[in-house]
Amino acid sequence: MVDAGGPPIVRDQEVLMIILGVILLIVGFLTGISIIWTIGVILVVIGLVLWVLGAVGHAGGGRRHYY
Template sequence: MIILGLILLVLGFILGFPALYYIGGILLLVGVVLMVLGSTGRAIGGRKHYF
């Protein structure tokens, strides 16, 4: 999710398409939050890891 967010963020910046830029930023933010929660050992949706 983090990698997809980065790709969309870069594509949105290069192509000048703001929707891709915002979607990429949101995916990047959600991916980082899930990674941090998973690394603390806290179960997310009944799983220790979101992937």
């Protein structure tokens, strides 16, 4: 969807969070930097939880839908 006067609405922020988490996991694993790997794990887990909550229609973090 596109607003008439604004930028396109991103509806898949959970997917973007999961993708960023996976990228950080790979970079952290290849470089051996554990904090990057840990942040990647956290992003993947949070993204999956928000994705599941949004898919089943439950409110998560005070919002019913994440846009």
